[in-house]
Amino acid sequence: MQQLSRRRALGAVAAGAALAAVPAARAAHAADGGHEAHDSPEAFDEVYKGRRIQGRSRTGGGHHHGGGYAVYVDGVELHVMRNADGSWISVVSHYDPVSTPRAAARAAVDELQGARLVPFPAG
Amino acid sequence: MTVRKNQAALTADEKRRFVAAVLELKRTGRYDAFVTTHNAFILGDTDDGERTGHRSPSFLPWHRRFLLEFERALQSVDASVALPYWDWSADRSPRSSLWSPDFLGGTGRSRDGQVMDGPFAAAAGKWPINVRVDGRTYLRRSLGTGVRELPTRAEVESVLAMATYDMAPWNSASDGFRNHLEGWRGVNLHNRVHVWVGGQMSTGVSPNDPVFWLHHAYIDKLWARWQRRHPDSGYVPGGGTPNVVDLHETMRPWNDTTPAELLDHTAHYTFDAD
Numbered sequence: 001m002q003q004l005s006r007r008r009a010l011g012a013v014a015a016g017a018a019l020a021a022v023p024a025a026r027a028a029h030a031a032d033g034g035h036e037a038h039d040s041p042e043a044f045d046e047v048y049k050g051r052r053i054q055g056r057s058r059t060g061g062g063h064h065h066g067g068g069y070a071v072y073v074d075g076v077e078l079h080v081m082r083n084a085d086g087s088w089i090s091v092v093s094h095y096d097p098v099s100t101p102r103a104a105a106r107a108a109v110d111e112l113q114g115a116r117l118v119p120f121p122a123g
Numbered sequence: 124m125t126v127r128k129n130q131a132a133l134t135a136d137e138k139r140r141f142v143a144a145v146l147e148l149k150r151t152g153r154y155d156a157f158v159t160t161h162n163a164f165i166l167g168d169t170d171d172g173e174r175t176g177h178r179s180p181s182f183l184p185w186h187r188r189f190l191l192e193f194e195r196a197l198q199s200v201d202a203s204v205a206l207p208y209w210d211w212s213a214d215r216s217p218r219s220s221l222w223s224p225d226f227l228g229g230t231g232r233s234r235d236g237q238v239m240d241g242p243f244a245a246a247a248g249k250w251p252i253n254v255r256v257d258g259r260t261y262l263r264r265s266l267g268t269g270v271r272e273l274p275t276r277a278e279v280e281s282v283l284a285m286a287t288y289d290m291a292p293w294n295s296a297s298d299g300f301r302n303h304l305e306g307w308r309g310v311n312l313h314n315r316v317h318v319w320v321g322g323q324m325s326t327g328v329s330p331n332d333p334v335f336w337l338h339h340a341y342i343d344k345l346w347a348r349w350q351r352r353h354p355d356s357g358y359v360p361g362g363g364t365p366n367v368v369d370l371h372e373t374m375r376p377w378n379d380t381t382p383a384e385l386l387d388h389t390a391h392y393t394f395d396a397d
Contacts, residue, residue: 079256079327083178083307084170084296091256091327094165095306095317096269111325113235116258120166 040069044102051112053105071105076117080104091120125194125392127344130207130221130337131214132395138226141207142242144200145333146249153196158254158330160376161189165327170294173366175375180289180359181368182305183346184385186339188377191391193336205392208340211316215273217266227334229266236263236322243333252323252331262332263322270318278310283345286353293360293367300349300356304342313342347388348397358382 043056054072071078071090079091080101087097088104092111098104108117133141148154164176164185176185190206197204214221222229228241238261243250245261252260285300295307306314316338317324323331330336350356362369370383 079166081169084292084294091162091166093325094327094329095314095325097307112257118256118258120256 041101044105046102048106049109051109053102053109055101055105069101071101073105073108073112073117076119078105078108078117079120092117125198125205126395127205127340127392128207128395130209130226131219133207135225140201141197141204142226144197144204146242147200148196149250155254157189157193158328161330162254162327170296174294175368178295178305178307179367180293180301181374181382182301183343184358184382185374187343187346187385187388188374188380190336190339190343194392206336206340208344208394209334209337210341211273211319211338212276212279221334221337222266229264231264231322235259236265238262238264238322254328254331255323256326256328264324264332265321267319269321269325270315273319274310274312274315279312279345281310282312283349283352286356288356288359291360293364304345304349312345313338343388344394347394350386351397358386
């Protein structure tokens, strides 16, 4: 398991170099603080501390607590939740709101210290 | 009658018995069921949907009942055991006796956050982290790094002074005592302590750290203090509130107790001091 995660991490670092050269396309509607509570934040895709973090609006149906927004760390979904004031938390940093889902993903990578995320049961 | 004591005042024998009872619940699998229940509510409670265990008026009675269930489980192992509470406004240092090897053990090592001493250290072999959100199977802590300071006595007093129990919209955006105690708004009491401890305590599976129970026993005690200070204030809302547990509605997952039935803790236990 240790070897596997190291390989995945190294692969992600390589991908990060490519992303740094060609930044991921930004969504046209950049956050400006004036969104209504249920507007979905823009998508993101970056390598942070050697791990790929992604966020995007969820296309499928069903009830989800991120307000229709999904976050992934190395392809494994991270359970996130939007608070009434627009701040975000995740299951690995549940008592410490941050301003955006990208900040929640980065906080999760900080907290994980390289550990793999365990997929949570689909809601 | 169960008397909940300040953890700082426990005798060596009381600490030993508490730890042994917790380890026995862990060995038999009963402990992890509590972690699973807590995480299910953490994931399911939302500001604009159904909310019961957190970010809602029933945060306090829900955790009171949750702790009662845990305390009864401990007492089924050793009838002399009661839940101690941790007054983090007084015992606010990683050097407090709470974190000694004869009780909960200390902070984690810097490399991976692993707790290396005490009865719950992975090396002792009796505390596998089974209900988890990531691959790590050892107890972790990082005392005082996620946030530098625990709440002060003055900050606690400022929240106890709030006369209204809770307010619409009955969630993390609310004004009033409950949400300030929970910490989504204002000086931040309960949430900040989870962050200060770090490790599993900062996650949805926070009961993996036994300090969860001592933290919540003190939050519960602060509710009792608030009730004495504001005898004319009561639990709200009183009825007809969508997604929110009203005074006389039963709470999941037990479905047999209402907030009204949990307002008086003295039916179940008392504290060593007011």
